[in-house]
Amino acid sequence: MDVRKGEVVVIIGPSGSGKSTLLRCINRLEEYDAGRIVVDGILLDNAQNINAVRQEIGMVFQSFSLFAHLTVMENLTLAQRVVRKRSRDESQEIALELLTKVGIPDKALAYPIQLSGGQQQRVAIARALAMNPKIMLFDEPTSALDPEMIKEVLDVMLALAKEGMTMVVVSHEMGFARAAANRMILMDEGQIVDEATPEKLFASSHERTKLFLSKVLHMY
Amino acid sequence: MDGQPKPRPSGSKLAYLPGAESITRIDPWWGLVVLVVGLTVTLVTVRADPFWRILLFVRDGVAVTALITVSAFVFTLIAGMIGGLGRLSRNPVIHGVATLYVEIVRGIPLLVQLIWWYFAFPVVVQGIGRWLNIAAIANYQANAIVTAVIGLTVCYGAYMSEIYRAGIQSVPKDQAEAARSLGMTHFQSMRHVILPQAVRMVLPPVGNELIALLKDSCLVSVVAVADLTRRGREFMAVHFNPIEVWTMVALLYLIMTLFLARLVSWVEKKTHFER
Numbered sequence: 001m002d003v004r005k006g007e008v009v010v011i012i013g014p015s016g017s018g019k020s021t022l023l024r025c026i027n028r029l030e031e032y033d034a035g036r037i038v039v040d041g042i043l044l045d046n047a048q049n050i051n052a053v054r055q056e057i058g059m060v061f062q063s064f065s066l067f068a069h070l071t072v073m074e075n076l077t078l079a080q081r082v083v084r085k086r087s088r089d090e091s092q093e094i095a096l097e098l099l100t101k102v103g104i105p106d107k108a109l110a111y112p113i114q115l116s117g118g119q120q121q122r123v124a125i126a127r128a129l130a131m132n133p134k135i136m137l138f139d140e141p142t143s144a145l146d147p148e149m150i151k152e153v154l155d156v157m158l159a160l161a162k163e164g165m166t167m168v169v170v171s172h173e174m175g176f177a178r179a180a181a182n183r184m185i186l187m188d189e190g191q192i193v194d195e196a197t198p199e200k201l202f203a204s205s206h207e208r209t210k211l212f213l214s215k216v217l218h219m220y
Numbered sequence: 221m222d223g224q225p226k227p228r229p230s231g232s233k234l235a236y237l238p239g240a241e242s243i244t245r246i247d248p249w250w251g252l253v254v255l256v257v258g259l260t261v262t263l264v265t266v267r268a269d270p271f272w273r274i275l276l277f278v279r280d281g282v283a284v285t286a287l288i289t290v291s292a293f294v295f296t297l298i299a300g301m302i303g304g305l306g307r308l309s310r311n312p313v314i315h316g317v318a319t320l321y322v323e324i325v326r327g328i329p330l331l332v333q334l335i336w337w338y339f340a341f342p343v344v345v346q347g348i349g350r351w352l353n354i355a356a357i358a359n360y361q362a363n364a365i366v367t368a369v370i371g372l373t374v375c376y377g378a379y380m381s382e383i384y385r386a387g388i389q390s391v392p393k394d395q396a397e398a399a400r401s402l403g404m405t406h407f408q409s410m411r412h413v414i415l416p417q418a419v420r421m422v423l424p425p426v427g428n429e430l431i432a433l434l435k436d437s438c439l440v441s442v443v444a445v446a447d448l449t450r451r452g453r454e455f456m457a458v459h460f461n462p463i464e465v466w467t468m469v470a471l472l473y474l475i476m477t478l479f480l481a482r483l484v485s486w487v488e489k490k491t492h493f494e495r
Contacts, residue, residue, distance in 0.1 A: 027401055055403035065398035069417050069493050078412055079402035111493065124398075131402060 008167045010177040013187035019170040027057045058128030062140040064120040066112040073108045076130050098126040102156050118149025138169040260471045274468045281451030289434045292372035300380025307385045325378035331439050337371035338443035368440040387422035420491045427484030
């Protein structure tokens with residue numbers, strides 16, 4: 001599987017098909033037994049370079065995973081200061097810019113528990129973007145959200161895609177895929193089963209694809 | 221308890237209004253403090269002989285008890301952190317040593333450990349000094365308070381290690397994942413994300429250990445340390461009035477633990493965060 005710079009790839013498939021595992025292999029949150037993963041020309045094989053590589057990969061989790069003991073601002077600046085070694089002022093400026101971009105600059109001093117799910121996820125996206133990554137990974141970012149909050153998060157992701165960010169997204173949000181994806185991949189039982197542009201995939205004649213889409217698309 | 225406003229029953233409809241909390245739950249701690257301090261002051265003024273004399277006699281023991289408890293606690297916090305991290309280490313040697321330490325220390329009664337430290341430890345040190353041929357070490361004389369603090373630290377450090385270990389393990393895995401995926405090293409994620417949360421989570425059991433430590437510190441009276449218990453014994457040996465002496469000593473311990481418990485819950489409230 002190749003992802004080119006600026007591409008948005010959306011991975012779909014039934015649960016247990018290995019979509020999240022594949023995503024988590026890219027920044028080595030999961031270990032892989034065979035094959036090669038190359039990110040930005042760097043082979044992901046030894047423990048030495050993994051931290052450096054992870055700085056260039058931003059990840060957004062289904063459960064937001066914000067640092068519960070820190071304010072939103074501290075969440076955004078911690079990695080900047082500790083990993084990218086930016087000054088406090090610089091990192092706060094960048095953080096505030098990103099918070100404005102995702103639409104919640106007024107929540108800078110709140111704690112994650114005080115935010116709604118949609119707000120937390122937008123903070124999580126801002127936190128990942130604060131590191132200026134080259135590629136963003138999204139692991140079912142809206143699956144844990146109330147339906148009303150899904151749109152605000154997808155809007156942020158859409159804007160990001162339009163700016164040219166390289167994104168790999170695991171999601172069930174077909175609307176987002178249709179709007180933003182350059183390519184969609186269907187996975188089943190650990191294998192990539194089908195791969196095409198959204199239009200072609202929705203019209204695919206592949207058996208497994210048709211089966212999956214028939215079960216999922218009735219919701220939209 | 222006279223003079224105390226009656227607490228409203230918790231099933232009261234008013235209990236659900238904002239601000240009602242402060243009225244509906246009378247803090248029992250204040251009641252206990254008033255009772256205990258009141259009793260002590262009453263005894264000391266109404267029956268100055270012997271209670272006031274006992275208090276005067278044992279007051280330096282109170283200072284020694286406080287000193288030992290605080291020092292042992294500070295060192296225990298450090299020992300517990302090291303032990304806890306050791307128990308979580310993936311390195312088999314470190315993990316093995318830490319596990320051995322915890323299992324052995326938890327298997328021997330504290331009193332026996334304290335006695336061992338007092339009698340055996342100096343001999344061991346002197347032996348090492350002679351083997352290394354360093355006169356200063358070979359002539360090591362035990363300082364009772366130092367060996368008592370060492371003994372308490374080693375023992376409570378083992379229990380504290382398990383508390384730390386449980387605390388670190390109870391921080392949700394996704395916190396570490398998020399930290400690592402941002403590019404933080406294992407050490408950075410521990411220092412900035414995991415440990416701050418783990419420490420807040422273990423404050424209740426750690427506070428308990430501190431209070432237990434204060435009470436267990438009385439065992440050092442057996443190994444030549446002039447703490448509160450020992451001073452009580454000394455007074456009683458001369459004046460033969462066990463009831464008065466031990467009532468006074470018990471009240472003094474109770475006052476200390478009451479205030480310590482209050483300090484612990486204050487610290488808990490200050491550092492509490494919602495997940």
